[in-house]
Amino acid sequence: MTQDAEPPGPAARPARRGGAGGRAAARAAAHAAAGTRAARQAAQAGAPADDALTETGCDAPAASPASGGASLIACGALAHEILALIRVNGWTHLHLRCLPAKLHLRPELIPDEVARAVAEERAAARDPFVVYADCGTGGRLQARCDALGVEMIPGPHCYSFFDGNAAFAARGDAEMTAFYLTDFLVRQFDAFVWRPMGLDRRPELRDMLFGNYERLVHLAQVEDPELERLGREAAARLGLLHERRLTGYGDLSDFLARAAQPASD
Amino acid sequence: MADEDDDIVLSELDDGELVQQMHDDLYDGLKDEIEEGVNILLERGWTPYRLLTEALVAGMKVVGDDFRDGILFVPEVLLAANAMKSGMNILRPLLAETGAPKMGTMVIGTVKGDIHDIGKNLVSMMMEGAGFDVVDLGINNAAEAYIEALEREDAQILGMSALLTTTMPYMKVVIDQLKANGTRDNYVVLVGGAPLNEEFGRAIGADAYCRDAAVAVETAKTLVAARKHNQAHAN
DSSP states (O other): OOOOOOOOOOOSOSSOOOOOOHHHHHHHHHHHHHHHHHHHHHHHHTTOOOOHHTTTTTEOOSOOOOOEEEEEEOOOOOOOOHHHHHHHHHOOTEEEEEEGGGGGGOOOOGGHHHHHHHHHHHHHHHHEEEEEEOSTTTHHHHHHHHTTTTOOOOSSSSSHHHHHHHHHHHHGGGGGTEHHHHHHHHHHHIIIIIIITTTTTTTTGHHHTTTTEEEEEEEESOOOOHHHHHHHHHHHHHTTTEEEEETTTTHHHHHHHHHHHHHOO | HHHHHHTTOOOGSSSHHHHHHHHHHHHHHHHHHHHHHHHHHHHOOOOOHIIIIIIIIIHHHHHHHHHHHTTTOOHHHHHHHHHHHHHHHHHHHHHHHHTTTOOEEEEEEEEOOOOOHHHHHHHHHHHHHEEEEEOOOSSSOOOOHHHHHHHHHSSSEEEEEOOTTTTTTTTHHHHHHHHTTTTGGGSEEEEOTTTHHHHHHHHOOOOOEEEEEEEHHHHHHHHHHHHHHHHHOOO
């Protein structure tokens, strides 16, 4: 995945000669297994499994539902972090609804999916807040949220609001050649980067696809040696230098705190 | 089985079969086979222009159509375009020598602050395959770089690409600079990139938003032809 995703998909016809060999297939299987282990660990910690967040999203009803309470309509890639903030801050009245994280691979679909979720949350007498950044929609998600009268977290990407939008913007061109991953994307590297870019089938395309990048910056939300290892491994697979930057939850905390406040009217 | 196909000997195929095989090999991104096919047809006396149009451009049209229709995806198209490029590398000097017809000149590049060039490279290769001269400025281009190249190359088309929501507004900076210079209407301005859409293209004053490389080629042909038609009637 580039920082905004290119459309993925399978080849319609096999190559006449060449193609990925058994070794590449075995490596892909090994990496998939590593992802499954991480997902199992997350599930054991009480969070939805990453594979489910990628494919189907999740619904995490408020532990202490309140009439007219807030509902967070979020990307599945943010579920772990949002649930952690809810837990730590005691925002048990917040309802969380995550759309499938794989929508990132087709950003043009995000505005309609979010609009549908907003309508459904309102029908359930909940007050929706959208926890998606622009995410490659080219301003269309913001325009849709404005039209619906629903608040959306500011920023071009989750990379940006985890880093802090002001800090991210200030880095500007100095980080033009950085390829960002969050904790979720480190865990789901194969699902969001390796396979969608066709590198499982055509590993020889790696430098054509990533040759303009210089380093992979892992914007880490939590301290976790296993995630750090996966980040280093992802950087090595892409042929990039590795940098880990602990961001915590950045601007996400303030946005959720606002959503958690009682409605003024 | 793939092994059976490995027995194909390109030099033993007649011209029609070889051209069909080259279409298949382009589709499969087989660079070495395309180079071999080009050399065989040249040895058989094909003109570079005929070879370009019938073997390479026609083959890439299938690739472009299947990309547009969601049958092929970026990795496969990149490989096909690479194979096409290797054939073009053989033909380019010969086309210049033989005075093959030219469609026009395009200056293309990714905008300032953006290093993403997959889509831009595909457009570049497909445009060249369609008979346009392409001056590819690469990535991270300031307005001055585009404008200097447009003037230097006496180009008719400007292509700008961006993949980031944060960099796509720079396209308007370039167009506004062209307007300020009084040269905006000298060029067909095409824009593309994942977060863009037609509305954005209109809003910044581009002539067209192109959602993929195949659309870019068709749009360029249409708009350049319309411009020539209008100029002919104005004179």
